[in-house]
Amino acid sequence: MRILIVEDDPRVGSVLEAALREEAFEVDRTGDGEDAIALASATEYLLILLDYMLPGKSGPEVAEVLRRSGRRMPILMLTARDAPEDLRRAVDAGVSEVMGKPFRFGELLYRIQALLSQAENQR
Amino acid sequence: MARSLQRTLAVRFSLTMAVALLGMGLWVDRGVRRVLLDVTDRGLHATYQLQAYGLAAEGRITPGPGSLDQERFIGGVNRLVLVRDATGRILQANVELARTLSLDSTALAGALTGESVFTTGTFQGQRARSVYGPVLPGGPPSAAVLQVAASLTPFEQAARRILISMLGTALVGAMVTLIGAWWLARSALAPVAEIARQAASVQWGTTGQRITVHGDIEELRGLVQVLNAMLERVDRFSEWHRRVIRDLGHDLRTPITALRAELELALRSKREPDEYRRVLAGCLEEADRLTLLADALSLLGRLESGDLRPSPEPTDLRKLVEAAAGRIRGRMGGHVFNYAPPSAPVIVSADALLVERALDQVLDNALRHTVAGTRIELRLNEHEAGATITVEDDGDGVPDELLPHLFEPFYRADAARRGGGGPGVGLTIVATIVERHRGRVWAERGSAGGLRVRIELPSDAPGPDATAVASMKNP
Numbered sequence: 225m226r227i228l229i230v231e232d233d234p235r236v237g238s239v240l241e242a243a244l245r246e247e248a249f250e251v252d253r254t255g256d257g258e259d260a261i262a263l264a265s266a267t268e269y270l271l272i273l274l275d276y277m278l279p280g281k282s283g284p285e286v287a288e289v290l291r292r293s294g295r296r297m298p299i300l301m302l303t304a305r306d307a308p309e310d311l312r313r314a315v316d317a318g319v320s321e322v323m324g325k326p327f328r329f330g331e332l333l334y335r336i337q338a339l340l341s342q343a344e345n346q347r
Numbered sequence: 348m349a350r351s352l353q354r355t356l357a358v359r360f361s362l363t364m365a366v367a368l369l370g371m372g373l374w375v376d377r378g379v380r381r382v383l384l385d386v387t388d389r390g391l392h393a394t395y396q397l398q399a400y401g402l403a404a405e406g407r408i409t410p411g412p413g414s415l416d417q418e419r420f421i422g423g424v425n426r427l428v429l430v431r432d433a434t435g436r437i438l439q440a441n442v443e444l445a446r447t448l449s450l451d452s453t454a455l456a457g458a459l460t461g462e463s464v465f466t467t468g469t470f471q472g473q474r475a476r477s478v479y480g481p482v483l484p485g486g487p488p489s490a491a492v493l494q495v496a497a498s499l500t501p502f503e504q505a506a507r508r509i510l511i512s513m514l515g516t517a518l519v520g521a522m523v524t525l526i527g528a529w530w531l532a533r534s535a536l537a538p539v540a541e542i543a544r545q546a547a548s549v550q551w552g553t554t555g556q557r558i559t560v561h562g563d564i565e566e567l568r569g570l571v572q573v574l575n576a577m578l579e580r581v582d583r584f585s586e587w588h589r590r591v592i593r594d595l596g597h598d599l600r601t602p603i604t605a606l607r608a609e610l611e612l613a614l615r616s617k618r619e620p621d622e623y624r625r626v627l628a629g630c631l632e633e634a635d636r637l638t639l640l641a642d643a644l645s646l647l648g649r650l651e652s653g654d655l656r657p658s659p660e661p662t663d664l665r666k667l668v669e670a671a672a673g674r675i676r677g678r679m680g681g682h683v684f685n686y687a688p689p690s691a692p693v694i695v696s697a698d699a700l701l702v703e704r705a706l707d708q709v710l711d712n713a714l715r716h717t718v719a720g721t722r723i724e725l726r727l728n729e730h731e732a733g734a735t736i737t738v739e740d741d742g743d744g745v746p747d748e749l750l751p752h753l754f755e756p757f758y759r760a761d762a763a764r765r766g767g768g769g770p771g772v773g774l775t776i777v778a779t780i781v782e783r784h785r786g787r788v789w790a791e792r793g794s795a796g797g798l799r800v801r802i803e804l805p806s807d808a809p810g811p812d813a814t815a816v817a818s819m820k821n822p
Contacts, residue, residue: 233601235629239608246615277597304600307593326604329611 226250226267227336230260230286231275231302236325240273243329257281261289269297271339274319276303276310284317291318298339302327353532360528365521372513379509383502384476388465391478394426395463395495398441399484402430402493411441417471420444427470427496430482433459438491447471448496454479458492461485467499474499538567546574554582587755594757598640598771606633643772646704647756650779657698657783664693664702664734664804668727671706681719686726693729695804697784702804705780708773709738709800717742717797733786733806739799750790754778777802 227244231237232255241251252267254260257280264272264286272290276283287299301314304325314322320339323332398408408428415423420442427445430438435450449468457464458479465478477496482489538561549556557578562571613626649655665688672686713723721741728735745753752758757771777800781788786804793799 233605235605235633236601236608239605239612243608243612243615246612304597304604305593306596325600326607329608329615 226252226269228260228263228269228272229253230272230278231255232278247333257286260286264290264295265293271297271336272299274299274301276301276305276314284313284319287317287319298343300335300339353529353536356532357525357528361521361525364524365517368517368520372510372517375513376506376510380506383506387476387497387502388478391476391495391497392463394428395478395480395493396484398428398495399480399482399493402482408439408441413442417444421498421500425497425501429494431455431492431494433490448475448477448494451477451479455492459488461488470496470498538564542567542571542574549578552585554585591756594771598757602633602636606630643776647772647776647779650776650783657701659696659698659784661694662697662699664695664727665689667699667703667706668725668736671703671710672725674707675710675714678714682714682717683722685722685724689727689729693727693734695734695806697804701780705777705802706736708777709802712773713738713740716740733804736802737799739793740797741793741795742797744792744797745790747792753790754788
């Protein structure tokens with residue numbers, strides 16, 4: 225039950241981490257795109273929460289690299305960017321679902337659960 | 348009411364043509380009168396010679412037709428012949444009508460000396476042309492004089508007919524010219540109207556619209572080019588405007604996300620007082636981030652609109668830079684900060700408060716985007732035209748091709764330059780302040796690969812009124 229949070233805003237990242245830990249998830253967190261690829265390549269995560277704008281590599285770039293290397297875990301993108309071209313870029317990169325910022329925790333947890341059970345069914 | 352260029356052109360052109368035709372008519376009238384008078388004089392002189400030789404040969408002048416009335420006589424023969432004595436008394440007349448011819452004593456006296464004299468007198472209330480001459484042409488002075496005259500009425504009627512015909516031609520010519528000029532002006536202006544129609548159909552928000560008609564007409568090519576260049580600028584502004592709005596939304600959402608997440612997490616279950624205190628402190632920080640952004644936007648708005656204009660006065664830049672160095676030094680953790688103040692004051696004409704704000708912003712930018720242990724260097728150099736302030740860091744720097752965009756609002760060369768939540772318009776504010784001082788600001792690669800920002804301020808900044816010309820940056 226390990227989830228990777230990739231969020232460069234320290235405050236948003238730490239709150240997400242705390243909330244998911246309260247839900248009994250194990251959590252790793254990074255604020256850098258390159259680090260995220262390294263972590264996701266080394267560890268089998270159940271799900272990745274991925275920010276769009278990141279230092280090193282952007283969210284879609286991270287997703288693209290992971291998909292190309294055969295990683296199939298659900299990727300839930302969290303973004304403050306809602307322009308259609310940004311959303312298309314995310315979907316094209318292989319992101320499973322996109323959620324706009326700011327978001328409600330309840331909805332975030334529901335989406336995480338939905339993605340996890342969907343992934344479970346596909347296995 | 349708007350003036351019609353087409354009407355103005357047509358009226359002016361036809362009036363010019365009417366004046367030209369009228370002038371020509373009057374000139375022709377004058378010439379015609381001169382020619383007719385000359386022809387009349389020649390005819391009178393020829394009759395005078397015939398009558399003189401007849402008088403010399405037969406002792407009397409040739410009689411005219413006695414049966415014709417005045418009107419028919421003048422319309423047909425129109426030759427009145429008199430023989431007068433030295434006092435002017437009539438001795439012979441070719442017709443009775445001739446006896447009513449007026450006498451010109453001066454011409455009579457001239458003829459008595461043997462000369463032929465032409466004169467204009469009256470006859471039956473009409474003007475009449477006469478030639479007075481000796482009874483023997485070329486002979487010695489005699490005691491009698493031969494007067495040959497003709498009514499000028501037919502000649503004046505002919506001249507009047509020619510004048511009326513010329514005036515009519517001028518009038519018709521002016522009217523035809525008016526129609527022609529109207530058509531010509533309309534043909535010349537039609538492409539302009541079409542260009543205007545196309546320009547009016549340009550929709551706000553749709554980029555890439557251009558004037559496509561009549562760019563091949565030499566005289567209109569300039570207009571089409573100017574309009575298309577303007578549309579291109581409008582496109583760039585639209586794009587800039589859209590991006591600023593979108594990025595502003597992004598910059599607002601990030602602190603709101605943190606704020607919301609903190610509060611929601613705190614409310615999910617019962618917490619210890621210390622936990623609540625930590626959450627509230629975090630929320631306060633996010634509120635500060637939002638306040639910072641709002642303040643920065645407000646300042647930028649006032650600078651851009653001209654509501655806030657620099658009040659330049661002689662300012663010691665060394666003092667300002669030293670004060671800014673002191674402020675940033677107080678905020679530093681483990682950075683290596685270098686600043687060697689110049690030995691003498693550096694006086695420029697500047698608004699101290701605004702320049703301070705720009706300095707703080709550039710230093711804050713360097714601090715936020717670098718990690719502890721790296722170097723931040725501040726330099727102040729005076730030169731002939733003013734002074735240059737340089738802030739250089741040893742951070743990750745920015746790719747060369749993105750350096751010119753750093754001063755655009757909300758522009759992020761790399762998310763890595765975002766740092767700890769500074770407003771996305773910080774460097775835009777710096778650029779606006781420097782521009783309002785007629786200075787120059789640019790970014791370049793630092794000596795260790797970091798970012799180097801240079802601010803050049805002239806020693807003579809503009810007065811408050813000269814600042815309204817500045818505009819937005821790189822829209």
